[in-house]
Amino acid sequence: MEKSTVIKLIRPRLSQSEIQAVNQVLETGMLVSGPVVQRFENSLAEYLGVKHVICVSSGTAALHLSLLAAGIKPQDEVIVPAFTFPATANVVENVGAVPIFVDCGLDGLNLDVNDIERHIGPQTRAIMPVHGLGFPADMDIINDIAAKYNLTVIEDAACALGSRYKNRLCGTIGDIGAFSFHPRKLLTTGEGGAIVVKDEITASLVKSLRNHGYDDGDYRYAGYNYRMTDFQAAMGLSQLDSYAEYLEERKKLAHELALLLGRFHWLEVIKPEIGTEPNCQTFVVRLAEDIDRKSLLNFLASRNIEATIGTYCVPMTHYYRVRYGYRAEEFPKSYDSYNRLVSLPLYHGMKPIEMVIIFEALKDFTIEMVKELV
Numbered sequence: 001m002e003k004s005t006v007i008k009l010i011r012p013r014l015s016q017s018e019i020q021a022v023n024q025v026l027e028t029g030m031l032v033s034g035p036v037v038q039r040f041e042n043s044l045a046e047y048l049g050v051k052h053v054i055c056v057s058s059g060t061a062a063l064h065l066s067l068l069a070a071g072i073k074p075q076d077e078v079i080v081p082a083f084t085f086p087a088t089a090n091v092v093e094n095v096g097a098v099p100i101f102v103d104c105g106l107d108g109l110n111l112d113v114n115d116i117e118r119h120i121g122p123q124t125r126a127i128m129p130v131h132g133l134g135f136p137a138d139m140d141i142i143n144d145i146a147a148k149y150n151l152t153v154i155e156d157a158a159c160a161l162g163s164r165y166k167n168r169l170c171g172t173i174g175d176i177g178a179f180s181f182h183p184r185k186l187l188t189t190g191e192g193g194a195i196v197v198k199d200e201i202t203a204s205l206v207k208s209l210r211n212h213g214y215d216d217g218d219y220r221y222a223g224y225n226y227r228m229t230d231f232q233a234a235m236g237l238s239q240l241d242s243y244a245e246y247l248e249e250r251k252k253l254a255h256e257l258a259l260l261l262g263r264f265h266w267l268e269v270i271k272p273e274i275g276t277e278p279n280c281q282t283f284v285v286r287l288a289e290d291i292d293r294k295s296l297l298n299f300l301a302s303r304n305i306e307a308t309i310g311t312y313c314v315p316m317t318h319y320y321r322v323r324y325g326y327r328a329e330e331f332p333k334s335y336d337s338y339n340r341l342v343s344l345p346l347y348h349g350m351k352p353i354e355m356v357i358i359f360e361a362l363k364d365f366t367i368e369m370v371k372e373l374v
């Protein structure tokens, strides 16, 4: 391997099949509103074991339409995890509702299900659990709480296509599920997303809202252009074909990398909760408290190894801090995860030598740390 080659965080799993599939669509000239989006939706529905899947232009669009489909209105409150990508909360703001942030639980990734109920008030309408970095949230308890207070459950499964909770596929367990097909996700259409809904009426509403509010010969809502193109759908279809095999490959790669990195006492490889089977979307480790993450990320970058944070403590991002005056002490576990998690490379076709390069870099970082101590 050449010294200058970058070990990427993730590489989109694209081959000649995707290129051919996209080319075929381009040759037809039917770039949008053709038959391929529908075929991708049908295949996703089959893979997920559900009836209704609607493809849209991004995961954020999927979440936005999920909230509208759930009838979330200005001043309503929606429970969201503090530890997530900002889009989860932004869509709540964008419909004029209020995101109510809940800290993560002991896993440091997902909603603390023991802390949800005290945040429920007369304005609460929905819970939006996120399957953080592909690790399933505790859906049974979340669904029970939602049933008790008559709330809609919208799963943010942006990172979780193929993740399983008690053998059920994430995104199909709540009332509505939303997926992202951004290039950092395991199945990518460049940009793109999908919504899973349970009934025909909601499916029609979502289809109409993604297409300017058009339905049955008229414009019935002030809708959006959230359509997916047919060439994106062709890419997605092609990857979905061998998606199950890809998840198996990732599981094996993640296991091998975990074995190697388990030798470092100053980092902990995040493991799945019992009864869950993450899709290994992100290979994530938690650093010991005394490790300077910035130094580690810089050190890895100097070795041409891409690494980044896990995700954000959203109430502590500028917009939410200024608007609601949140303090880090209110979300101690999310803030801690924001500061101590690191995502490391894991991608299709990753070679043993690439894992060894990561291992060697971490070993050299350990030596540097020891040198600083003496």
Ligand SMILES: Cc1ncc(COP(=O)(O)O)c(C=O)c1O
Residues within 6 Å of the ligand: 058, 059, 060, 061, 063, 084, 085, 087, 088, 130, 156, 158, 159, 179, 180, 181, 182, 191, 192, 193
């Ligand atoms: C948890 C979560 N929700 C929503 C999104 C938004 O998805 P998209 O980038 O496709 O709009 C992301 C994207 O990374 C995400 O990680």
